[in-house]
Amino acid sequence: MAEHEHVRVAVIGSGFGGLGAAVRLRREGITDFVVLERADSVGGTWRDNSYPGCACDVPSHLYSFSFAPNPDWPRTFSGQEHIRAYLEHVTDTFGLRPHIRFDSEVKMMRWDGEHLRWEIETARGTLTADVVVSATGPLSEPRIPEIPGLASFPGKVFHSARWDHDYDLRGKRVAMVGTGASAIQIVPAVQRQVGRLTLFQRTPAWVMPRVDRAISGAERRLHRALPFTTQVRRGVLWGIRELQVQAFTKHPDELGLVEKLAKRNMARAVKDPALRAKLTPDYRIGCKRILLSSEYYPALARPNVDVIASGLSEVRGSTVVAADGTETEVDAIIFGTGFHVTDMPIAERVVGAEGGTLAESWKDGMRALRGASAAGFPNFMTIIGPNTGLGNSSMILMIESQLNYLADYMRQLSVLGGRTALDARPAAVEDWNDRVQERMKRTVWNTGGCTSWYLDASGRNTTIWPGTTTEFRRATRRVDLAEYEVVRRPEAPAARKSGEKSGAVA
Numbered sequence: 129m130a131e132h133e134h135v136r137v138a139v140i141g142s143g144f145g146g147l148g149a150a151v152r153l154r155r156e157g158i159t160d161f162v163v164l165e166r167a168d169s170v171g172g173t174w175r176d177n178s179y180p181g182c183a184c185d186v187p188s189h190l191y192s193f194s195f196a197p198n199p200d201w202p203r204t205f206s207g208q209e210h211i212r213a214y215l216e217h218v219t220d221t222f223g224l225r226p227h228i229r230f231d232s233e234v235k236m237m238r239w240d241g242e243h244l245r246w247e248i249e250t251a252r253g254t255l256t257a258d259v260v261v262s263a264t265g266p267l268s269e270p271r272i273p274e275i276p277g278l279a280s281f282p283g284k285v286f287h288s289a290r291w292d293h294d295y296d297l298r299g300k301r302v303a304m305v306g307t308g309a310s311a312i313q314i315v316p317a318v319q320r321q322v323g324r325l326t327l328f329q330r331t332p333a334w335v336m337p338r339v340d341r342a343i344s345g346a347e348r349r350l351h352r353a354l355p356f357t358t359q360v361r362r363g364v365l366w367g368i369r370e371l372q373v374q375a376f377t378k379h380p381d382e383l384g385l386v387e388k389l390a391k392r393n394m395a396r397a398v399k400d401p402a403l404r405a406k407l408t409p410d411y412r413i414g415c416k417r418i419l420l421s422s423e424y425y426p427a428l429a430r431p432n433v434d435v436i437a438s439g440l441s442e443v444r445g446s447t448v449v450a451a452d453g454t455e456t457e458v459d460a461i462i463f464g465t466g467f468h469v470t471d472m473p474i475a476e477r478v479v480g481a482e483g484g485t486l487a488e489s490w491k492d493g494m495r496a497l498r499g500a501s502a503a504g505f506p507n508f509m510t511i512i513g514p515n516t517g518l519g520n521s522s523m524i525l526m527i528e529s530q531l532n533y534l535a536d537y538m539r540q541l542s543v544l545g546g547r548t549a550l551d552a553r554p555a556a557v558e559d560w561n562d563r564v565q566e567r568m569k570r571t572v573w574n575t576g577g578c579t580s581w582y583l584d585a586s587g588r589n590t591t592i593w594p595g596t597t598t599e600f601r602r603a604t605r606r607v608d609l610a611e612y613e614v615v616r617r618p619e620a621p622a623a624r625k626s627g628e629k630s631g632a633v634a
Contacts, residue, residue: 170215306330568592
């Protein structure tokens with residue numbers, strides 16, 4: 129990038145959030161922007177997660193932009209390679225590549241209160257921007273727990289999001305740590321090739337069948353010939369999930385029937401009562417994300433798989449030791465232990481108006497006005513920010529709502545004119561957060577009896593949105609200037625003398 133480059137908007141990340149922001153900026157007539165991407169290609173989490181069996185648990189036609197429908201999804205639940213190809217297609221279709229700066233990881237950002245702009249230090253140089261849109265996503269930084277002895281393990285160790293494709297698993301003794309969304313896809317994919325697979329299960333998951341199938345050529349031809357049929361299909365998928373939300377957010381007891389279906393699903397594949405007992409959760413279904421797989425339980429019932437109903441607590445040489453004392457010799461350890469969600473690393477790199485980092489501002493828990501704006505960080509917006517996650521539907525719906533908010537944010541700055549910034553008022557942030565947390569109290573995520581990655585270190589749910597996607601879209605349709613402090617650039621002495629404000633461009 130050019131030395132001392134200045135842009136109107138800097139977008140961080142080129143996953144769904146970052147590419148969506150770039151498209152929306154172009155649609156608003158804003159072309160003076162860059163997308164800062166730390167890797168050498170687009171895709172975000174769908175670039176980084178390439179483990180065997182990686183696929184989405186949201187139907188393809190709902191897990192795509194409404195403004196970029198794809199009539200050619202090959203399956204009802206598409207795999208990683210198809211979603212990544214879709215994002216490459218979006219990049220090219222909307223002419224985004226000239227705006228993208230690859231290999232440009234953001235090292236630090238500081239708010240310049242004198243010039244009302246962000247100073248951004250990247251791996252490829254520095255630049256300044258009037259507005260920053262952080263779209264790094266909550267599933268971008270893998271989390272590996274601190275395990276005593278892990279550093280001295282003589283075998284192979286990697287996280288599911290950093291899969292080592294050069295390592296041959298055939299015939300190996302493998303430890304799989306974790307039972308989340310990635311693990312239940314990895315287990316059946318690798319079980320057939322490893323010599324022995326040992327699953328360390330700290331908490332069992334509720335698993336429902338994944339009703340996946342190939343989308344026929346006739347269906348795809350219909351969607352290409354009559355685009356409205358794709359919209360209808362998407363609308364039906366959306367509507368079903370909107371109707372389900374009440375059970376998660378207001379009436380968790382209604383989920384009892386779903387639990388019975390999940391237990392029946394397990395019983396069909398797992399005949400051993402001892403194994404079924406290990407795999408049966410003791411919390412309300414939905415408290416953790418309901419996982420979809422038709423292959424997970426059958427794989428666990430195979431003779432070369434052991435399930436240890438305890439977390440990994442220690443490594444002694446090539447021996448892995450569970451919290452219950454069980455010892456197992458392995459050649460490789462694969463961690464499916466999730467990501468830094470409630471302590472996003474990007475927050476350590478953002479220094480606001482008062483000289484503190486966003487991480488320091490969020491030390492007692494993440495909070496942002498309408499999931500986008502943190503107090504003390506002017507002209508800084510987050511895509512998929514605090515309390516914008518979903519437990520049963522497509523995050524693309526939430527991203528598009530936040531893009532609506534971004535678009536109106538930029539319009540408001542334009543109307544205000546000159547060198548101007550908007551800083552969320554602390555009282556507005558607290559009011560929004562209080563309302564969200566009050567609604568959260570009766571949701572299954574807070575009352576279901578589990579500890580999940582939705583909760584931060586203090587037990588607060590700073591991740592999930594406690595309502596429908598329709599409600600969130602309504603809440604982010606417009607920017608309410610009463611919720612923001614309008615910050616203007618200080619007048620230069622000459623300008624004050626003449627009664628004029630200083631220039632709008634630094």
